[in-house]
Amino acid sequence: MSFVTVPLPAPAATAARSRVAVADAPVAARSRVAVVAGHVVLAALALFSVFPVYWMIATALRRPEDALSQSPVPWPVSLENVAYVWRAIPIDAMLVNTFGMAAVLAGAQLLIAVLAAYAFAMWSFPGSALLQFLFVGSWLVPFQVTMIPNYLLVSQLGLLGTVGGVVIPQLSGAFAVLLMMQHMRAFPRELIDAAHMDGRSSWATLWTIVIPNMKPALAALGIMGFISAWNEYLWPSLVMRQSDALIQVGVRAFLGAEGNNWGATMAAAGMATVPVLLIYIFLQRYVVDAFVRSGLK
Incomplete structure (x- = not known):
């Protein structure tokens, strides 16, 4: 073997x-x-x-006499600048007015963006490509180019010095339309066809089928629109004649030819950032969901 x-x-x-x-x-x-x-x-x-x-x-938080100090730590800590801001300008009324202005702008831009994007994404009609091109082109035009025509329009309407003059030229935003258009195009057409087979109109389909499934995108767009309107300075400073209406214009009350009160300016700017910072902290997950997902749960 x-x-x-x-x-x-x-x-x-x-x-x-x-x-x-x-x-x-x-x-x-x-x-x-x-x-x-x-x-x-x-x-x-x-x-x-x-x-x-x-x-x-x-x-x-520095003392007024230490406003230009280069020390990284404010010591001794003082609230004199904050107290002076509350006495010098009606900052509470400014914050309320600015909040209302930003909320109206964000809501109007959101509504117009939803309606325009739904039409562009779901329907095919003559001239749609041209209209989309015009929307994109209006987004690429710098604000400085349209600033003077908008100012003349607001002046002719008699809205100089009013919050309406700040709001009306910005009711529609090209970026909002483009962002919503991308989410609308990613929406399943099967759901739209099923809704039409059930006898729902296009208007009912938009508000009962599309909108409830696009909450992250809508929330993100609303937050970005609100923050953009809140941080806008140039246009409100041109339109508003009173410095006690909006916080963006009120902050510059501490900057003048006689001298700049940097401590009060920073205190007013800090208080102006608190509302929008809180909104972003509590709603930031919607912004993330809108950009990393297609808008659907």
């Missing part, structure tokens, strides 16, 4: 796995280094972005 010796494959397989592990080790190490380097860069960018806000708060 003869025996044939057959080599076992286990040691060869083990050796092959060990060679693969050795080859993958540098790759894994490089990936960890890349992750650490990425976090370091993100942390540096975050600090760079947050530092102006910190310096605004630090300047607001």
Whole structure:
């Protein structure tokens, strides 16, 4: 009887796995280094972005005579600038007026964007490509180009010095229409066809089928519109003749030819950022959902 010796494959397989592990080790190490380097860069960018806000708060909390101090820590801490702002200007009324103005602008832009995007995305009609091109073109035109015509229009309407003069030229936003158009085009057409087969009109389909399934996109657009309107300075400063109507115009009351009260300016600017900061903190997940998803749950 003869025996044939057959080599076992286990040691060869083990050796092959060990060679693969050795080859993958540098790759894994490089990936960890890349992750650490990425976090370091993100942390540096975050600090760079947050530092102006910190310096605004630090300047607001210094004593008035220490407003130009270069110390990174405001010490001793003082609330004199905040108290002076409350006495000097009606900042509570300014915040209320600005909130109302921003809410109206955000709501109007959202409504117009929904209606226009629904028409562009769901219907095919003569001239739709041209209209879409005009919307895109209006978004690319700088505000400085349309500023003078809008100012003349507001003046002829007798709206200078009123909140309506600030709101009316900005009721429609091309960016809002384009953003909603992308989400509308990603909406399943099967749901639209099923709604039409059930006898629903296009208007009913929009408000009962499309809108309820696009809450993240609508919330994100509303938040961005509100923040944009809240932070707008140039146009309100041109239209408003009174400095006690909107917070954007009221902040400049502490800047004058006689001198700039930087402590009060920073205190007023800090109080102006609180409402919009709170809104973004509590609703930021909708902004994330709108950009990483197609608008559908």
